[in-house]
Amino acid sequence: MDHIVHYDPQLPGDIPSPCFVVDIQRLKANLDILDSIQKTCGCKILCALKGFAMHSVFPQISRRLAGVCASGPHEARLGADLFGKEIHVFAPAFSQSDMEDLLPIAHHISFNSFAQWHAHRETIESSGQSISCGLRVNPGYSEIDVALYDPCAAGSRLGIPRSAFDGQSLEGIEGLHFHALCEQNSDTLKRVLSEFEKQFSQWLPQMKWVNFGGGHHITSPNYDKDLLIHTILQFQSRFPNLEIYLEPGEAIAINTGVLVATVLDIVHNEQDIAILDISATCHMPDTLEMPYRPEIVGAGLPNERVHTYQLGGLSCLAGDVIGDYSFDAPLQPGDRIQFLDMAHYTMVKTTTFNGIKHPSIATWNPTTSEFEIVREFGYEDYKNRLS
Ligand SMILES: Cc1ncc(COP(=O)(O)O)c(C=O)c1O
Known part of the structure; x- marks a missing residue:
C-alpha cells in the first residue's frame, strides 16, 4: 500500500480512490438531533434531496424524518421509490408532463407563481389524487451575503412577492412555503419568520401548513436548537392550526x-x-x-x-x-x-x-x-x- 500520511487512521487503508465515504454513525447522530426537534415541536422535517440523495442510506433517514422535499419529478420519483413517506415538490415551473409524472406520487406541490397554480389546478383537482397545493412566497428578507445562494436577492425569480398577491384568490391553496436561509442559525430564521408574518399572516388562518424551507444548519455544532424550538413553539401558539414543515438538505449530512x-x-x-x-x-x-x-x-x-x-x-x-x-x-x-x-x-x-x-x-x-x-x-x- 502506498504510504498514507493525511488519512484518518480509523478508515481502512484499501479504500478505492477516489471515493465518497459516508459515516453512518455520524448520519445517525444528525438524524437524532433532527428527530428530537420534530418530537419537541411537533413539526415535520423533510430531507431535501437536492442536497443529499444517497439512496442506499434512505432506510436510515426515512425511519426518522417525515419525507422528502423534491425539486421535480425525478427527485420525487426517487423519494417515492426508495424513501416512502411524504413527497413535497417545488420547482420554479412545472410542465404538463412534469405534472402528470407527479400526480400519482406527490403529497404537497408548491407553485412559484399564480399563473403556474392556475395552469395546473384543474389537472390536479380532476386527478382524484389527494394533493395539497401551496404557493412559494418571497418574504423579501434574507441575510445571505453570496447572491448566487440568495433566493430573496433583488429581482429574484424564486417565490411570489407580497405585491403579486393583490387581487388574487387563494381558494384551493392549503399552504405557504418560503425558503430564505442558507447555512444559517435560528436567529436568522426568527427574523425571516417575522418578515414572512408581517407580509403574509393575513392568509395564514385559511391555510393548513407552512413550510419554512431549507438552509437551517440545525446539526452544525454552533446551531442554537433551543431558539429554533422556541421560535417554532411561539409560531404554533400564534397559528395553532398550521402544520409546520422544515426541509433542510445540508443539515441531514453535515460532517x-x-x-x-x-x-x-x-x-x-x-x-x-x-x-x-x-x-x-x-x-x-x-x-x-x-x-x-x-x-x-x-x-x-x-x-x-x-x-x-x-x-x-x-x-x-x-x-x-x-x-x-x-x-x-x-x-x-x-x-x-x-x-x-x-x-x-x-x-x-x-x-x-x-x-x-x-x-x-x-x-x-x-x-x-x-x-x-x-x-x-x-x-x-x-x-x-x-x-
Ligand atoms: C426550496 C428549497 N428547499 C430546501 C433547500 C435545502 O436547503 P439546504 O440544503 O441549505 O438546507 C433548498 C436549497 O436550495 C431549496 O431551494
Missing part, C-alpha cells in the same frame, strides 16, 4: 462524509502543485461556485505547515484548483488526501466532464468497523450520459 483522493503527480510552476485523482469542477463544484475551502485531515493554511502545495484536479479546466494547503511532510504520488464534509451538495452535483472517473460511494461504520463500497463507477456511466 458525515469525506472524499478520499490520491496524489497522482507533483509538478512545479512558481509553486509546488499536487495533481489529484479528483476534480473540483466534477466532484466538488461548490468549492468553485460558492467558493469555499474544504478542510483536509492533517493539513493547514498555506505556509502554516512546512510544505505548501496547490491541489489541482484532473480536468482540462485551468481553474480546476481546490486550493492551497500546507502539510508537515512533502506530498508524494500515492499519498491519500481526505477532504472533510463532502457528503452534501457533492454526490448530487457531480459530472463526468472530461470522462473523469466518478468517485466510488461507500459507507463506513466506525462502531463495527464495517466498510462497504455501495457503488463503483466506470466507463459505462460516462458513456450512458451521452449518445
Whole structure:
C-alpha cells in the first residue's frame, strides 16, 4: 500500500480512490438531533434531496424524518421509490408532463407563481389524487451575503412577492412555503419568520401548513436548537392550526462524509502543485461556485505547515484548483488526501466532464468497523450520459 500520511487512521487503508465515504454513525447522530426537534415541536422535517440523495442510506433517514422535499419529478420519483413517506415538490415551473409524472406520487406541490397554480389546478383537482397545493412566497428578507445562494436577492425569480398577491384568490391553496436561509442559525430564521408574518399572516388562518424551507444548519455544532424550538413553539401558539414543515438538505449530512483522493503527480510552476485523482469542477463544484475551502485531515493554511502545495484536479479546466494547503511532510504520488464534509451538495452535483472517473460511494461504520463500497463507477456511466 502506498504510504498514507493525511488519512484518518480509523478508515481502512484499501479504500478505492477516489471515493465518497459516508459515516453512518455520524448520519445517525444528525438524524437524532433532527428527530428530537420534530418530537419537541411537533413539526415535520423533510430531507431535501437536492442536497443529499444517497439512496442506499434512505432506510436510515426515512425511519426518522417525515419525507422528502423534491425539486421535480425525478427527485420525487426517487423519494417515492426508495424513501416512502411524504413527497413535497417545488420547482420554479412545472410542465404538463412534469405534472402528470407527479400526480400519482406527490403529497404537497408548491407553485412559484399564480399563473403556474392556475395552469395546473384543474389537472390536479380532476386527478382524484389527494394533493395539497401551496404557493412559494418571497418574504423579501434574507441575510445571505453570496447572491448566487440568495433566493430573496433583488429581482429574484424564486417565490411570489407580497405585491403579486393583490387581487388574487387563494381558494384551493392549503399552504405557504418560503425558503430564505442558507447555512444559517435560528436567529436568522426568527427574523425571516417575522418578515414572512408581517407580509403574509393575513392568509395564514385559511391555510393548513407552512413550510419554512431549507438552509437551517440545525446539526452544525454552533446551531442554537433551543431558539429554533422556541421560535417554532411561539409560531404554533400564534397559528395553532398550521402544520409546520422544515426541509433542510445540508443539515441531514453535515460532517458525515469525506472524499478520499490520491496524489497522482507533483509538478512545479512558481509553486509546488499536487495533481489529484479528483476534480473540483466534477466532484466538488461548490468549492468553485460558492467558493469555499474544504478542510483536509492533517493539513493547514498555506505556509502554516512546512510544505505548501496547490491541489489541482484532473480536468482540462485551468481553474480546476481546490486550493492551497500546507502539510508537515512533502506530498508524494500515492499519498491519500481526505477532504472533510463532502457528503452534501457533492454526490448530487457531480459530472463526468472530461470522462473523469466518478468517485466510488461507500459507507463506513466506525462502531463495527464495517466498510462497504455501495457503488463503483466506470466507463459505462460516462458513456450512458451521452449518445
Ligand atoms: C426550496 C428549497 N428547499 C430546501 C433547500 C435545502 O436547503 P439546504 O440544503 O441549505 O438546507 C433548498 C436549497 O436550495 C431549496 O431551494
